[in-house]
Amino acid sequence: MRIVVAGGGGFVGSHVCERLIGDGHAVACVDNFITGSRHNLDGIIGHPRFHLVTEDVAKAPDLNADVVFHLASPASPVDYDRLPLETMAANSLGTWRLAEIARRSGAHMVYVSTSEVYGDPLVHPQPETYWGNVDPIGPRSCYDEGKRFGEALVTSMRRAKGLSGAIVRVFNTYGPRMRRDDGRVMPELVGAALEGRPLTVHGDGSQTRSFQYVDDLVEGLIHVGLDRRTDGEVFNIGNPHEITVRELAQRIIALVDPRLPIVEIPSRPGDPQRRKPDITRMKATFGWRPQVALDEGLRRTIDAFQMPSPRVAAEHALEHAAEHIESLSPTTGAHAVPVGWAIPAVQEPAS
Ligand SMILES: NC(=O)c1ccc[n+]([C@@H]2O[C@H](COP(=O)([O-])OP(=O)(O)OC[C@H]3O[C@@H](n4cnc5c(N)ncnc54)[C@H](O)[C@@H]3O)[C@@H](O)[C@H]2O)c1
Numbered sequence: 329m330r331i332v333v334a335g336g337g338g339f340v341g342s343h344v345c346e347r348l349i350g351d352g353h354a355v356a357c358v359d360n361f362i363t364g365s366r367h368n369l370d371g372i373i374g375h376p377r378f379h380l381v382t383e384d385v386a387k388a389p390d391l392n393a394d395v396v397f398h399l400a401s402p403a404s405p406v407d408y409d410r411l412p413l414e415t416m417a418a419n420s421l422g423t424w425r426l427a428e429i430a431r432r433s434g435a436h437m438v439y440v441s442t443s444e445v446y447g448d449p450l451v452h453p454q455p456e457t458y459w460g461n462v463d464p465i466g467p468r469s470c471y472d473e474g475k476r477f478g479e480a481l482v483t484s485m486r487r488a489k490g491l492s493g494a495i496v497r498v499f500n501t502y503g504p505r506m507r508r509d510d511g512r513v514m515p516e517l518v519g520a521a522l523e524g525r526p527l528t529v530h531g532d533g534s535q536t537r538s539f540q541y542v543d544d545l546v547e548g549l550i551h552v553g554l555d556r557r558t559d560g561e562v563f564n565i566g567n568p569h570e571i572t573v574r575e576l577a578q579r580i581i582a583l584v585d586p587r588l589p590i591v592e593i594p595s596r597p598g599d600p601q602r603r604k605p606d607i608t609r610m611k612a613t614f615g616w617r618p619q620v621a622l623d624e625g626l627r628r629t630i631d632a633f634q635m636p637s638p639r640v641a642a643e644h645a646l647e648h649a650a651e652h653i654e655s656l657s658p659t660t661g662a663h664a665v666p667v668g669w670a671i672p673a674v675q676e677p678a679s
Contacts, residue, residue, distance in 0.1 A: 330354045332393045334385045335400030337364030339505045360384045379666035385422035392671040396430040396437045406511030412470035419474035427485040437493040438553045439482045444472045453604040456562045494558040499566025499605045503542030504632030521584035531595035533574030540567035541625035544618040551614040566605035567618040
């Protein structure tokens with residue numbers, strides 16, 4: 329299949345691209361690298377079935393695809409705090425553009441939304457039928473409401489224009505290629521432990537989270553994306569195993585250095601107290617369930633974090649990498665379409 333992965337240069341997107349290439353599909357990754365890194369794609373750049381389109385998703389060229397995954401959005405609090413308008417644009421204008429591409433080429437679209445659409449939930453755990461408790465003008469609203477708009481847009485495109493589309497609400501995901509400085513709790517704690525610093529928790533650390541290893545998310549996304557019967561459906565994908573942030577810090581300390589202390593710092597405004605997915609629907613539809621236990625996922629993440637970070641590597645290799653990519657990518661010009669991905673011209677009826 330020909331599969332567009334918007335945001336394929338990011339943490340989750342790069343794992344999706346790799347998996348799809350490994351499964352024999354052709355992948356066109358659309359990314360402007362506003363929060364991602366070309367180094368996330370080091371393993372597949374140059375592969376004959378992989379095409380990189382370095383472009384804003386809102387200006388993505390016409391691509392003739394079978395499936396379109398939309399993951400392009402700043403995703404961590406640090407990023408969307410710094411990039412609020414870019415976040416809203418990626419989820420509104422970007423979603424609109426990808427929905428048009430999907431509709432015109434008859435592709436099935438998967439809009440990658442977030443558990444943040446549930447806000448600070450009053451229902452626990454959160455099923456897909458829960459409408460959420462979101463502050464539309466709060467510190468996270470560019471992301472939460474951006475994603476809610478994206479969901480409404482996909483829904484409206486289905487109703488008004490016949491788009492085939494599904495929505496996935498992703499819960500906290502972690503694993504190799506998370507940026508150390510992205511402000512999310514997992515890289516923050518693992519990074520601190522590896523640098524021998526105290527592990528900080530917001531408030532008393534009793535807020536709970538449930539952490540899903542990235543491979544489990546990728547498996548779930550592929551189930552939804554490659555099955556057109558998911559048209560019109562919404563799926564939570566996450567790991568329902570709930571732990572407190574303090575307990576997470578303790579697990580990391582046990583794996584890295586038992587002498588490290590935990591330090592409490594002030595709570596962040598708008599930080600949800602509890603978050604746990606109800607994954608009944610994914611289980612019933614696909615038999616999907618998380619496979620990677622927290623300690624195993626932590627071990628793999630800690631190992632990956634001990635390699636040079638993509639940012640550091642990027643600084644060392646920037647010049648060479650840029651030349652390398654330009655020479656490999658057939659898509660360097662704005663709006664250029666990779667070979668084999670053009671939508672066939674509509675035949676004019678003979679007069
Ligand atoms: N990681 C998680 O825990 C998590 C949880 C919930 C939802 N999600 C969703 O999954 C998706 C991927 O998240 P991630 O953690 O991999 O984040 P990420 O920042 O690592 O990846 C996002 C990618 O999208 C690209 N991008 C952003 N705006 C773009 C634009 N306008 N045009 C083209 N490319 C653009 C970035 O450069 C980056 O490569 C996001 O949509 C996010 O909302 C992630």
